[in-house]
Amino acid sequence: MITIVAAVFGVVATVSVLAVAHLSRSLGNELDRTTEQLIDEQRIADQIVSSSYGQQLAAYRYLENPSAGTLAEFRDGGAQAYRGIRKYLFRSMPLEARLRVEGIKEAHEIFEVAAQRAFDLAASGEPARARAHMVTLSRDAALLERAVQRFLAVREHQRQELRESEEMWLTRLQYASVALAAALIVAAVMLAVLLHRRVTTPLSDLSVAVRALAAGRDDARVPPQRFAEFQLLGTAFNEMAASIRQARIESQIRNADLERALADLQRAQRALVQHEKLSAVGEMLAGLAHELNNPLAGILGVAECLQMEMSGYPDPAVQELATSLVDPLVAESLRARDLVRNLLNFSREAATQLESVHLADAMNVAVGLRRHAFVQSQKQLEISVPDDLYVSAQPQKLELAIMNVVNNSLDALNTGTGTMLRVAAAREEEDVVVTFEDDGPGFVHSDRVFDPFYTTKPVGSGTGLGLSLVHKFVQEFGGVVFAESAPVRGARLVMRLRATEPSAREEGADAARVSEAALAG
Amino acid sequence: MPKRVAPQLLFSGFLLLFACRERAPLRIGVVLDPDGLRGAVMAADDLNAGGGINGRRLELRVVNGLSSTSAKDALTAAESLATDATILAVVGHTNSNASLAASQVYNERHVVQIAPTSTAPLYSHAGPYSFRMVPSDLYQGEFLAKVVAGDSPHPRVAVLYENDDYGRSLRGRLAEELAVRDIQPVYDAPASVVDAITDIPDIAQAVVRARPNLIVWIGTEGELRQLLAVVQRSIPHVRVVASDRFSVPRPHEPNAQVLYGVRYVRFRAADAASPATRALTARYERQFHDEHSDQFLLAYDAVRLLATAITAVGTERGDIRDYLAGVGTSRPAFASLDGPLRFDANGDPPPGYHLAEVTSKGSRPIPDAWLDQ
Structure with missing residues (x-):
């Protein structure tokens, strides 16, 4: 902007300088023209004077010896002098100069008439009077010459005045140029400051603000402006930035929701896959369990009968x-x-x-069934379950699921790493989230547990069905369960069960629990 | 002052100023001899009696009455008129000397000049703003030569002239035309200068010595009267032909009778005057108890011509000039007292001369057929 302003003023200054130069040149040209004109007028004046002197000479000769040729x-x-005088007529000149020209013309006219009178006197046989008239003629010729000189003097004076005027104008132009340049500079500076x-x-x-916004800082704002034009612009920008920020926040919220939904979907997908796996396994296991159940029943029956029979023999060898x-x-x-029962349980469709x-x-x-095991293993078990949480489940299966998770965690802690299992529950909208978190070795493959x-x-330390049952039962309850390794160490298993309101029976049990707590307290 | 009132007052003031300006009289400069001035005044009075020019009065600014023949005075008068922004045009000056000198001032300042009676050939080149009501002396020289040639089979002609622009140029044309007719003047010399004649006995003696039977006088009647009074003592029957600058003497003027019989050039055929001219000249005689001259009629027409131009194109000087330049070509011919008037490219009307003779009863027109004899 300042560059443009400087350029504009530079152009204006250049134009001004050129204009001054042009004016100077014009004035100079006018002076040159006047000088040339004066020189030409001098030449005409010389012609007039020489012609009049020629006339005077011819007059003298005519008086001495009249002849048509001399006349x-x-x-x-x-005629020559008159033509010269008339050349002045159509030239441009001031009034004073024109008056001098008419004076020259009159002087010449008078001169010629005087000469004619002398001729007449000479022709009438009065030479003395004729010669006396020549004195008048000489005087008139001198007057003519003086008139010419006065004219030239006037013109020279006018030329001098023109030159002085030009010099004065040039000086004024120079001062004006300097003043104009200074004014332009001041104006340029003021305009630049103003701009x-x-x-x-x-x-x-x-x-x-725009760059900050483009860089991602949606808190960038244009500071308050003094002038109306930019106030509007600043306000519009700030509103836009606020809208962008709001949109970004909403976008982040939606992204978070989307991520949660994606995670839920992924979990649901895994659960579905798991369910399909388990369904497939369940079907297989159901068939296998049914096939194994009968022979096992037979083997067990016979074994128990044999045990009972042999317990009646006191022979130590038999006892051994x-x-x-x-x-x-x-x-x-x-x-x-x-094991077969577990398989059957696993394979049975949820008719919970x-x-x-x-x-x-x-x-x-x-x-409670496993607390003693924790103590024995010198592991800590922290339970933090609010007393007002109710979930939609089947009591025994829920207890079995919880116990399987706790058992699994204890087994992991017993591998030598980790000392604590924390169980916490909390209401989250329509769900109750139960979190089992230990500081053990964590899941090797959390997606396969x-x-x-x-x-x-x-081998022989477990069937590998415990957490599968947990997953199955939680699904039957209408909930979801997922497992993950903790960020630093340990494992984390989360059950999300559907929250319910206590039933009438439970409300009575609640009241009993409250009374017991009050009595105990 | 309340803000609502100020603009209204300002607007009213402008309206008033504009209205006053519109009703202000139109002004024309006049630099003429007394008879020419009478013609200009009468034309202005007639125009104003008829409602003026586009509803505005015509006003004359008169400068330099009697001394209007001097070139120096003409320059001063022209400068005064040309620098007056209210002057639309000038009718003047009286003679070629003055008109030529003034023409340069008018052309420099772009002021229209109509010279009613200036005939010098040089005036044709005075500039685009200079016009005249009479033809150039290029044609009068020929006319006078015809008059000389027709005067007698062997004319002994003496040519006497005013030694100014008018006299020198007309004398030069006359000499050329006489030479064509193989007529050699017996005397040919300047007689007066700056409207003044001196050494009359010496001039008369020189003229008498030449024994002319015809004198061609190129000058005013006053100088001729002084000269003839002396010449006629020696050659009482010498005939005299005067150029257009001659005017009929008043009967009461001294030695007026010496001019009886003098023939002089006129621009108008007095015996073929139009009814308008006759009415006008009758008014002149009733009002001034005198015989009119061509200067009166030409000045009258000059003012009317300007009025016609202003009525057609308005008050811009340039527009008036353009109108006059087109009179008879792009503009209608002007209906002068003597018939349609047209200007050529130099602002000159076409030639047309007549002769009249001075008698004891005034001027007597000489039929044009005389020229053919």
């Missing part, structure tokens, strides 16, 4: 035989029976009758 010479001289304040600075503020062979047979048969279950109670039941028969334990 013609006189008249020709007169800087009124245009450049506001535009700079706007530019900074029973202990070493029959007891393990019965135990293993029982174990196999339990859901009810409103007090979460704290279920937790206490499940954890709910797969049937998946286990990282040594």
Whole structure:
């Protein structure tokens, strides 16, 4: 902007200088023209004077010796002088000069008439009077010459005045040029300052804000402006930035919602996959369990009968035989029976009758069964379940699911790393979120922990169905469960169950619990 | 002053100023001899009696009455009129000397000049703003030569002239035309200068010595009267032909009778005057108890011509000039007292001369057929 202003003023200054130069040249040209004109007028004047002197000479000669030729010479001289005088007529000159020209003309006319009178006197035989008249003629010729000189003097004076006027104008032009240049400079500076304040600075503020906004800073704002034009612009920009910020926030919220929805979808997808896996496995296991159940029942029955029979023989050898062979047979048969049952449980379709279950109670039941194991293992178990949470579930299955998770965590802690399992529950809108978090080794493959028969334990230390059952039961409850390794160490398993209101029975149980707590307190 | 009132007052003031300006009289400069001035005044009076020019009065600014023949005085008068912004045009000056000198001032300042009676050939080149009501002396020289040639089979002609622009140029043309007719003047000399004649006995003696039977006088009647009074003592029957500058003497003037019989050039055929001319000249005689001259009629027409131009194109000097330049070509011919008037490219009307004779009863027109004899 300042560059443009400087350029504009530079152009104006250049034009001014050129105009001054042009004016100077014009004045100079006019002076030159006047000088040339004066020189030409001098030449004409010389012609007039020489012609008149020629006439005077011819007059003298005519008086001495009248002849037509001499008279013609006189008249020709007169015509020449008259032509010269008339050349002045159509030239441009001031009034004073024109008056001098008419004076020359009159002087010449008088001169010629005087000469004619002398001729007449000479022709009438009066030479003395004729010669006396020549004195008048000489005087008239001198007057003519003086008139010519006065004219030239007037013209020279006018030329001198013109030159002085030109010099004065040139000086004034120079002063005016300097003053104009100074004024232009001052005006340029003032305009630049004004532009800087009124245009450049506001535009700079706007530019900074625009760049900041473009860089992602949606809190960039144009500071308050002094002038109306930029106030509107600044206000519009700030409104736009606020809109962008709002839009960004809403976009972030939507992104978060989308990410949550995506995570939920992914979990649902995994759950669906898991469910499909489990369904497929379940179907297989159901068939296998049914096939195994009968022979197992037979084997167990016979083993128990044999055990009972052998317990009646006091023979130590028989007893030893029973202990070493029959007891393990019965135990293993029982174990196999339990395994088949688990398989059957796993494979059975959910025909669960859901009810409103007090979460704290279920937790206490499940954890209570394993609390001693934690103590024995010198592991800590922290339970933080509010007393007012109810979930839609089947009580026994819920307890079994909780117990399986706790068992799994204890097993992980018992591998040597980690000392604590925290269980917490909280209401989140329509759900109750139960979080199981330990500082153990964490899940090796957190996406497979709910797969049937998946286990990282040594062979014979587990069936690999515990967490699969958890997943199955939670699904039956209408909830979701997912597992992940904690960011630093440990494992985290989250159950999201549907929250419910306590049933009438539970409300009575609540009231009892409150009374017990009051009595205990 | 309340803000609402100020603009209204200002507007009213402008309206008033404009209205006053519109009703202000139109002004024309006049630099003429007494008879010419009478013609200009009468024309202005007639125009104003008829409602003026476009509803505005015509006003004459008169400068330099009797001394209007001097070139120096003419320059001063022209400067005064040309610098007067209210002057639309000038009717003047009286003679070629003055008109030529003034013409340069008028042309420099772009003021129209109409010279009613200036005939010098040089005036044709005075400039685009100079016009005249009479033809150039290029044609009068020929006319006078015809008169000389027709005067007698062997004319002994003496040519006497005013030694100014008018006299020198007309005398030069006359000499050329006489030479064509193989007529050599017996005497040819300047007789007066700056409207003044001196050494009359010496001039008369020189003229008498030449024994002319015809004198061609190129000058005013006053100088001729002084000279003839002396010449006629020696050659009482000498005939005299005067140029257009001659005017009929008043009967009461001394030695007026010496001019009886003098023939002089006129621009108008007095015996073929139009009814308008006759009415006008009758008014002149009733009002001034005198015989009119061509200067009166020509000045009258000059003012009317300007009025016609102003009526047609308005008051801009340039527009008036353009109108006059087109009179008879792009503009209608002017209906002068003597018939349609047209200007050529130099602002000159076409030639047309007549002769009249001075008698004891005034001027007697000489039929044009005389020229053919």
